Amino acid sequence: MAEERKYPVGIQTFSEVIREGYVYVDKTNLVWKLAHYSKYIFLSRPRRFGKSLLASTLASYFRGEQALFQGLKMAALEQDWIQYPVIHLDLSGAKHMPPELVRVELERIIKPYETLYGRDESEQTPGMRFSGVVQRACEKTGRPVAIIIDEYDSPLLDVLHEEEDLKTRREVMQEFYQRLKMLDPYIKFCFITGITKFSQLSIFSTINNLTNVTMDSAFSGICGITEQELATVLGTDIARLAEVCGLTYEEMHLKLKTRYDGYHFTENSDEIYNPFSLLRAFHQREIVNYWFESGTPTFLIQQLRHYHTDIMSVDRLEVPASAFDQPTENMADALPLLYQSGYLTIKGYDRETELYTLAIPNQEVRIGYTQGLLPAYTGLKSADTQTGFALKFWRALKNHDLDLALREMQAYLAGIPYVEGFKKKLEEATTKEGFYEYTLYLIFSMLNVYVRTQVKCAGGRADIVVHMPDTTYVLELKINGTARDALNQINSKNYALPYKTEDRRVIKAGVSFSLDSRSISDWMIAE
Secondary structure, X not given: OOOOOOOOOOOOOHHHHHHXXXXXXOOHHHHHHHHXXXXXXXXXXXXXXOHHHHHHHHHHHHOOOHHHHOOOOHHHHOOOOOOOOEEEEEHHHHOOOOHHHHHHHHHXXXXXXXXXXXXXXXXOOHHHHHHHHHHHHHXXXXXXXXXXXXXXXXXXXXXXXXXXXXXXXXXXXXXXXOHHHHOHHHEEEEEEEEOOOOOOOHHHHOOOOOEEOXXXXXXXXXXXXXXXXXXXXXXXXXXXXXXXXXXXXXHHHHHHHHHHOOEOOOOOOOOEEOHHHHHHXXXXXXXXXHHHOOOOOHHHHHHHHHOOOOHHHOOOEEEOHHHOOOOHHHOOOXXXXXXXXXXXXXXXXXXXXXXXXXXXXXXXXXXXXXXXXXXXXXXXXXXXXXXXXXXXXHHHHHOOOXXXXXXXXXXXXXXXXXXXXXXXXXXXXXXXXXXXXXXXXXXXXXXXOEEEEEEEEOOEEEEEEEEOOOEEEEEEEEEOOOHHHHHHHHHHOOOOHHHOOOOOEEEEEEEEEEOOOOEEEEEEEEO
């Protein structure tokens, strides 16, 4: 039997990964290139994408820890292995803290370096203490300092629209970060990473030569796992997982690709797998939605609500880069945050129009995203969607039995208690049809079915179009109308016509809803 492999799930320290023999996808050639690319570098990537491991690898490199890189790509690139003083700060501990405790946390993470390099008691603020440590480290070692700041935006993300609180916290962080420009003579290299981009922080406004490599094709694969890395470094892991699940290698590869692949960080980058979810699947020998174990982050739902985001419009958008690669505090809608947080990714680029196509990356994000939004947008508890309904509904659609699928949907909706959240959302809806469009959109999306709403065609707008591998379903919804009226509208306005040329079945359905039963009351199906 082959030796068990150790997967670095949740381990973010490079030295521990190497010394303890964990599986490591060697990106040290890109780490070396990054270290020599620019003096000041900023990189944004979604959570759980390996930013902290990258930061730790850079720290080990600048400390000159040559032994850790033996056998890795870095060994053939670096000849000198000069040991620089390194100040590596992780700000993830400052999440969800009031401003006064953010200050305390900054002082706490600086203190170990003061033990090494000393402290001047006249340094009263976190920024002063940070500056003093950097200068003394340089003076005592005779070499400039490598500064690495991980999750720089953690203190700010949960208060984006709490004006006073954001202002106070930002002032604390500005006082801290503005020292970087003043410290330039003492700095060898400065690497800053996080999820979002706050332009008004002095980290961006005062460092004129800060190089943002977030959308630089040279570093598109520096975090995450590429298709080539999966096939070479993790090929045996695919085979093992396939054996456990009773699948062929090819079937397991396709499952992993559908669930965890699909990220692009530039217009021409390779597809990137979510590293946390992929390694977790190998470790636990089960394919589930690991990225959303703790649910959709509260701050994301807050942003979607704040901007009154039409969640049915965000999947497959054509936009210029300025629409999604912009400072967080200058957002006019939730699109930049959806992209920067990993809920949308680049799926295409048109050089002629300079427009990017953004869409949900993969099955894991689609399912987790919609499960998290279902209660927020409909009042229905997400747990209700975990019943046998989902499996029955999916099988019926897969077998082209829309009649059975709608009967399952009818029973499901009718069986949900008329909780206050559901009642309130229904009453608040601009149109009752619109409410049920949202509900059906989220349920279809949760099942990883590609669904569009209010689809334009020559005759008007179809309420819902569902795309299955070999079938397209065109649905029209009516409240206080009949299923026959709805089906007649599909036919008279030729909603199904654009799909007749495709090599797949086209099934039409008029669906009537009853406000009394809060469920489907009738439907008519035709091909």
